[in-house]
Amino acid sequence: MNINPKDRINTIQAAVIVSNFILGSGILTLSRATAEKAGTPDVWISVLIGGLIAIAAGVVMATLNKSYPEQTVYQYNRIIVGRWFGGFIGLLFVCYFCMTAAYQVRTLTEVTGLFLLEGTPPWASVMVFMWVSLYLMVGGINPIARLFELILPVTIIIYLLVTLMGLRILDPNNLRPVLGQGIMPVLAGLKATVFSFTGLEVILILTAFMKHPNKSVKAVVYGIVMPMGIYLITAVMAIGVLSVDGVVTRTWPTLDLVRSFELTGLIFERFESLLLVIWIMQIYSTFTIAIYAASLGLSQLFNVKIQKCMYALLPIVFIIWAIPKNINELSAFGDFIGNISLYLFGIVPIVLLLLSKWKKGSTEETDEAES
Amino acid sequence: MKLNLNLARCLLIGMCILTLMLQTGCRSKDEIEDLSIYVGMGLDEAKKTELETKLDKLGTHEIKKNLITFTLQIVEKQSEAKGGKAGSDQNSKPYINVSETGDSLFQLIREFTSQMERPVIGHHLKVIVINEQLAGHFSMHQLLDFFLRDNDIRPSTMVLMSSGPARKTLEAKGNSIIPSFRLMGMIDNRYRTLKIIPPMTLSTLQGKMHAKSSYLLQNVIAAEGEVKFSGAAVIKGNTQKFRGLLSEEELLGVTWLTGKGKGGLVKSYDEKTKQIITYEVKTMKSKIRSHIDGDDVSFDVDIESEGRLIEDWTTSSAPIDDEFIERAERAAEKEITRLIQLGLYKIQKNYKTDVVGFGTRLNIEHPKQWQKIKQDWDNVFSEAPITYKVKLNITDMGAKKSH
Incomplete structure (x- = not known):
């Protein structure tokens, strides 16, 4: 892939994008989803271990990328597992990113419909949201990275301020x-x-844009540690204030905490309302990067211009957005996406990594034999 | 090509104008002047007000069971300004109370829409007062479900109980007080007395309700437009219904057991002279320890407090010596022990409800044992031996050095 030099991002920007992609709807529901399964106040330990698992997965992905600098997963998986099968996996990734985008926006409309814009038809808020996002992503990865660099500190500061005010009643x-x-x-x-850390897979695509692709491990680790801290605080505060x-x-639960x-x-x-504002910004960034990743996949798979893919994907995402009939179906949808991501990004990168190592090993052997 | 460019430009301009339409602001706004803000709520047993009976006679109404009489306290639009200007319209109260009888709380709230020009909104609800008889018939799950589900009402809303009609606690004599705000203000006085328990908000309540644990809710009584916090209502864990009332003395005992008081006093009598000695509480700590022996659970409680000798009626010109301080401490300890005895007997033997948090301690110290008995906890608790020690420390005698 020939990437324009101005489309390069530095290591910090890559980390910021990973963080922004991870932080999404999970902030508001993480403590409930975990407490339901755990049933004890040890939710924060689960978050900690989940984060470590995510870091491990991130390191696997970043290492995989290192062997193929300048290339995204859509391109190099075709080298590793062959043109057709690799393309198929690439398409799965594209579907996954589209579903994530739709899910995040749907969660957004559920929350804003309940707490902020009761009476505004959901399609109205979603359309504006999607268009603004389209405006950003048409500009390419660099504007996205720069905007995210602005969003993340604001998010962290306001989020800490707002949740830590609950210490009084903890x-x-x-x-x-x-x-x-x-x-x-x-x-x-x-x-x-672990579900709540999905989003780190974006590093599979980001590395291709990085100025220093060999630092992708660092980027992904930093990118995961940030949301991990936020999730930890959320879990401790929500359980501490509201009890299991x-x-x-x-x-x-996080909204109720505030x-x-x-x-x-x-x-x-x-x-x-402050919390909701930064949360909406986070959903915005998650949505943007998801659609961007999906469009990039389509454009690289079918050799079309990325902007065209973006325009084409928006209505598709809008249709997926409208599918869940109620909030229970929505959370089932969320679980479904989580499960897919577990297979798609838990297992596939490991397999790819092993295959690429094996291939490299065998080519080196043949090289040696020839010489 | 030129034409195309023009067309594109036209399209762009058209789209810009279209986006302007999105910039007009809030889509479904409600001006605050067109809303009635309610700040307090009272839930009573069904008893129709005069107005309601009259309206019922004149009109028709839906089929509903008369289970609850529901009172909303609505702040009058101008009341904020009125508070600032002394001497302005003194004849109207800054609030109105409206009542409705029926069953579903949401139905009742929406019923007001057909009686008032401005619809009611719950964003600023501060306090819910529940009548105790009503809470004896219905569980807290049923009474509070709507409030926990509603998206306007905040989980920071306080819940109080009343042994009299809840409606009366939302009335005030003068024209300058909004009774709900008065109740809220009184809750803030915890640093001056031990008779006010930590406020119970909806967010704390829902955890306790779901955990089926027993808890206390502040009891408020009202007469002639004045209100008073007096004792506490005990809600039983399994049923989540009102179990009984703790008198002020019993509540003091329970507060000493929990160690959650912020400040207050202990009045006792000097053994020698039979005169009043009053101890002002500065700090208060209680440490509950649980012990298990097979299936038997027992607790001991260490209560420690530091404070000041603030009033002393013994007449003697001698300066206060260590011996007297010792005596004063013993007298206050004896009084506290008496209060604890009263309170503990009531909650443990009469009501069989653990409102102090012994169960929580057991869970923290022996989680395995707790899992086994938590279903039947209130019964186990009623049999558990509990010992307690009180240790007071008078650190100073105020500005006066002698008796």
Whole structure:
């Protein structure tokens, strides 16, 4: 692939994109999803272990990329497993990214419809949202990276400010006992937390744009550690304030955490709108990068201009967006995507990595034999 | 080619104008002047108000069971400005209370829409007062479900109980008070008295409700437009229904057991002179330890407090010596022990509800054992031996050095 030099991003930008892609709808639901499975206050341990697993997966992906600098997964998997099968895997990736984008936006409309824009027809807010996102991604990876660099610090600062204000009503007893029922509940909660780290797979595509592709491991690790910290704080605060039994009853526990207190005397008494604003920015960034990744895949698979793919994908994503009939179907959809990502990005990169090593090994052997 | 460019330009301009249409602001806005903001809510047993009976006679109504009388306290539009200007229209109250009788709470709230020009909104609900008899018939799950589900009402809303009609606690005598705000203000007075328990918000409640644990809710009584926090209502874990009332003294005992008081006093009598000595609580700590022996569970509680000798009626000109301080400490400890005895007997033997948090401690210290007995916890708790030790420490005597 011949990438324009101005389309290069540096290591920090790559890390920021990974973080922004990971942080999405998960922030609001992570503590419930995990607490439902775990049933004990050890949710934060699950988050920690889930993060470590994500880092391991990220390192595998980044190492895979290193062997094929300047190339995205769509291109090099065709080298590794052959033109047709590689193309098929590439198409699966494209489908996955489209579904992720649709899922994130659907979650967004559910939340805004409930708390912010009751009465606004969902399609109205979604369309505007998608168009603004299209505007950004048509510009290419560099504008995306620069915008994300602005969004992430704002997100982190406001998020910490807002959630840590709940410390006042945090009851440490809600977080105890630690490992009261052994390690099993923690492992049960793992699945939910690993789901929430999906998004790191974007490194498979990002490395091709990096100025220093050999630093992709660093980028992905930094990119995962950031959301891991945010998830940890979320889990501790939500469980500490609402208790495990409270968290499992709430649809959007993190929002309820922020709605559980009022600070009188400050300019603002209530902070959920601030939280929602940064959350919407995060969904925006997740959506943008997902569509960008999907379009890039299409354009590289079929040799068409990437902008055309973007325009073509928007209506498709909109249709997927409209499919879930209610919130239960939506969360089933979310689980479905999570499961797919587990196979697609848990197993496929490892297989690809092994195959590429084996291939390289065999070519080297033949080289030696020839010489 | 030229034509194409022009066409593109026209399209672009058209799209720009189209986007302008999206910039007009809020799509489904409600001006605040067109809304009625309710700040307080009272839930009572069904008892129709006069107005309701009259309206019922004149009109027809839907089929509904008369289970609950529901009172909304709505802040009058101008009340904020009125508070600022003293002497302006003194004859109208800054709030109105409206009542409706029926069953589904949401149906009742929406019923007001056909009675008022401005629809009611719940974003600023501060306090819910529930009548105790009503909470005896219906579980908290049923009574609070709507509030926990609604997207306007915040989980920071406080829940109080009333042994009298909840409607009365939302009334005030003068024209300057909004009763719901008064209740909220009173909750903030915890640093001055031990009789006010930590506020119970919807967000804390839902955890307790789902965990089926027992808890206390502040009891508020009202007469002639004045209100008072007096004792606490006990909600039983399994049923989530009102179990009984703790008197003020019993509540003090329970507060000492939990160690969650912020400040207050202990009045006791000097053994020698039979005069009043009052101890002001500065800090309060309680440490509950659980012990298991086979299937038997027992607890001991260490209560420690530091404070000040703030009032002393003994008449003697001698300066206060160590011996007297010792005596004062013993007297206050004895009083606290008496309170704890009262409170513990009531919750453990009469009501069989663990509102102190012994179960939580057991869960933290012996999680395996807790898993086994948590289903039947209130019964196990009622049999568990509990010992307690009180240790007071008078650190100073205020600005006066002698008796």
